Amino acid sequence: MRRTPTVGIPLVDTTLTEAPSADPLDVAAESVPPESMARATGVIALGNVASRTLGLAREIILSHLFGAGAAVDAFNLAIIVPRSLYDLLIGGHVNSALVPVLSEYAAHKDRRELWELVNVLLGIVVVALSALVLVLELLAPQVIGLVASDEATPQVIAQATTLLRVTAPALMFLSVFAVVSGLLYALRRFTWPAFASTVFNATIVSVTVLFAGSLGITAAAVGWLLGALAQLALQAPGLRDARLRLRLRGALHHPGVRRIALLYLPVMASLALDVLINRPFSYNLASRTGEGSISYMTWATTLIQFPQGLVAIAISVAILPTLSRQAASGRAASQAFRDTLGRGLRLAIVLIIPAAVGLFVLAEPTIGLIFEHGKFGGGDTAITALALRLYLLGLPFAALDLLLVFAFYARQNTLTPAVIGLVALGAYMAVALGLLRWYSFFALMVADSVKHLVHSSIAAYLLGRNIGGYGGQRLLSTAGRTLFAASVMGVATYGAAQGLNAALPFGGTLAYGAVVTLSGAVGLTVFAAMAAWLRLEEWRWLRALLWRRLRGAH
Numbered sequence: 354m355r356r357t358p359t360v361g362i363p364l365v366d367t368t369l370t371e372a373p374s375a376d377p378l379d380v381a382a383e384s385v386p387p388e389s390m391a392r393a394t395g396v397i398a399l400g401n402v403a404s405r406t407l408g409l410a411r412e413i414i415l416s417h418l419f420g421a422g423a424a425v426d427a428f429n430l431a432i433i434v435p436r437s438l439y440d441l442l443i444g445g446h447v448n449s450a451l452v453p454v455l456s457e458y459a460a461h462k463d464r465r466e467l468w469e470l471v472n473v474l475l476g477i478v479v480v481a482l483s484a485l486v487l488v489l490e491l492l493a494p495q496v497i498g499l500v501a502s503d504e505a506t507p508q509v510i511a512q513a514t515t516l517l518r519v520t521a522p523a524l525m526f527l528s529v530f531a532v533v534s535g536l537l538y539a540l541r542r543f544t545w546p547a548f549a550s551t552v553f554n555a556t557i558v559s560v561t562v563l564f565a566g567s568l569g570i571t572a573a574a575v576g577w578l579l580g581a582l583a584q585l586a587l588q589a590p591g592l593r594d595a596r597l598r599l600r601l602r603g604a605l606h607h608p609g610v611r612r613i614a615l616l617y618l619p620v621m622a623s624l625a626l627d628v629l630i631n632r633p634f635s636y637n638l639a640s641r642t643g644e645g646s647i648s649y650m651t652w653a654t655t656l657i658q659f660p661q662g663l664v665a666i667a668i669s670v671a672i673l674p675t676l677s678r679q680a681a682s683g684r685a686a687s688q689a690f691r692d693t694l695g696r697g698l699r700l701a702i703v704l705i706i707p708a709a710v711g712l713f714v715l716a717e718p719t720i721g722l723i724f725e726h727g728k729f730g731g732g733d734t735a736i737t738a739l740a741l742r743l744y745l746l747g748l749p750f751a752a753l754d755l756l757l758v759f760a761f762y763a764r765q766n767t768l769t770p771a772v773i774g775l776v777a778l779g780a781y782m783a784v785a786l787g788l789l790r791w792y793s794f795f796a797l798m799v800a801d802s803v804k805h806l807v808h809s810s811i812a813a814y815l816l817g818r819n820i821g822g823y824g825g826q827r828l829l830s831t832a833g834r835t836l837f838a839a840s841v842m843g844v845a846t847y848g849a850a851q852g853l854n855a856a857l858p859f860g861g862t863l864a865y866g867a868v869v870t871l872s873g874a875v876g877l878t879v880f881a882a883m884a885a886w887l888r889l890e891e892w893r894w895l896r897a898l899l900w901r902r903l904r905g906a907h
Contacts, residue, residue: 634785846875
C-alpha cells in the first residue's frame with residue numbers, strides 16, 4: 354500500500370474506497386490519512402442519503418397508491434417477519450462481529466484463510482436460512498397470526514399470508530448479502546455495499562410503480578424480493594478476486610466462526626432487549642398520550658436519521674475495518690488506533706454539530722416541505738417540529754457514541770457496549786416515566802437525548818481508560834470551536850428564515866422550499882467562513898477533498 358503523510362493534507366489513499374486486489378496491508382503502525390477518511394466517509398454518506406431518500410419515496414408511493422388501508426397493513430406484516438429475523442440473526446453481525454474478525458484475517462497477505470472463513474460462513478448461512486425460509490413458506494398463516502394484532506381483519510391476515518410467501522425468500526438474499534458486505538468492508542471496498550440499500554429501495558419503487566396496476570400490493574412484495582436480490586448482485590464487481598464457494602465441512606468448529614458467534618451473543622441480547630422491552634415500552638407510553646403521538650414520533654425519527662446516516666454511520670463504517678486491523682496488531686498499532694479513532698471523532702464533531710443546529714433552526718419549514726400535504730396540517734408540523742428539536746438535543750452524543758461503540762467492536766469487545774446499553778436504557782425509562790405526566794409524549798424525546806448522553810459519556814470514559822486516551826486529538830478544542838461556529842451559523846440561518854417568511858409573497862410548499870434552500874445556503878456559507886477563521890482543520894480536509902473532486906470532474 355502506498356504510504357501517505359499524516360500531517361497536513363495527504364494524497365488520496367484509494368484503498369479506503371476501492372482496495373486493489375492484492376491489498377498488502379501495512380497500517381499497523383500508522384493511522385488513516387485524514388483525506389482518505391473523508392473520502393470513504395463521503396462515499397458511504399452518499400449511499401446512506403440516497404437510500405433514505407428512496408426509502409421515503411417508497412413510503413410516499415405506497416400511501417399514494419394504496420392509502421392507509423388493509424393492503425399496506427398486509428404488506429407491512431409480510432415484510433416485518435423476514436426483516437426482523439434478518440436484523441436479529443444476521444444483520445447485527447456485520448459491524449459487531451463479521452467486520453472485526455474478517456478484517457483481522459484480511460490483514461494477512463496470504464488470503465487463503467480469509468476465503469476459507471467466508472466460504473464456511475456462506476455455507477452455514479445458505480443451509481440454515483434455506484430451512485428457515487421453508488418453514489416460513491409452510492407455516493405462513495401461523496406466523497402472520499403471531500405477529501398480527503387482535504384488531505387485524507381476516508382480509509388483512511389472508512393477504513399478509515400470501516405476501517409473506519413472496520417476501521420470505523428475500524431473507525436468504527439479505528443474509529448472503531450480509532456476509533458478502535462484511536467481506537467487502539473488511540477489504541476496505543466501500544463503494545458497492547454503500548449503495549446496496551439504494552438499489553434495494555430503487556427496485557421496490559420501480560417495481561411497485563410499474564406493476565401496481567396489474568398486481569396491486571403484491572407488486573410491492575415482489576419489488577422487496579427483487580430488491581434483496583439486486584443489492585446482492587451489485588456486490589459482484591467488488592468480489593472480482595474472491596475465491597468463494599460454499600463449504601460445510603467442519604464449519605461449526607472453525608475458530609473464526611466460534612469467535613464471531615461469541616462476539617455476537619451480547620449484541621443479540623441487546624437487540625432482543627430493544628425489540629421486547631424498549632420498543633413496546635416507548636409505544637405503550639406514547640399511546641397513552643393521545644391520538645397521533647406515535648405518528649409524530651415516527652415522522653421526527655425519520656428526519657433525524659438523515660444526519661445520523663450522513664455523519665455517524667458513514668464515519669463509523671469507514672474507519673471500522675482499519676480500527677479492527679490496528680487493534681489486532683497489538684501494542685505496535687496502539688497509537689495508530691488512537692489517532693484513527695480521534696480523527697474520526699473530530700470529523701464527526703465538525704459535521705454533526707452544525708447539522709443538528711441547522712435542522713433545529715429549520716425544523717418547521719423542513720417538516721412542512723416534506724409532510725404538510727393533504728390531511729397533514731400546520732398544527733401537525735408544529736408538533737412534529739418540537740419532537741424533532743427535542744431529539745436533536747441528543748444527536749451529537751448519539752453520533753459520537755456510535756463511533757465509540759464501533760471502536761469497542763474493533764477491539765472485539767461487544768460485552769461492554771451491551772452492559773452500557775442496559776444502564777442507558779434504565780436512564781431512558783426513568784426520565785420518560787418521570788416527565789410523562791408533565792410533558793406528554795415529548796418526555797420520550799427528552800429521555801432519548803438523556804439516554805445518548807449517558808451512553809456516550811460512559812463509553813468515552815471506559816474506552817479512553819482502556820486505550821490510554823484519544824491520541825492527543827484536541828477533541829474538546831474542536832468541539833468548542835465548532836459549537837461557536839455553529840451558533841453563529843444558527844443565528845444567521847434564523848435571521849434569514851425570518852426575513853424570507855416576511856418577504857415571500859406566496860406560501861405553502863413553495864415557500865417552505867424557498868426558506869429551507871435559501872436559509873440553509875446562508876447558514877452553510879456562514880459556517881464555512883467561521884470554520885476557516887477558527888482554523889478548523891477537519892473542515893479543511895473536506896474542502897480539499899471537494900476541491901480535488903471538482904478539479905477531477907473538469
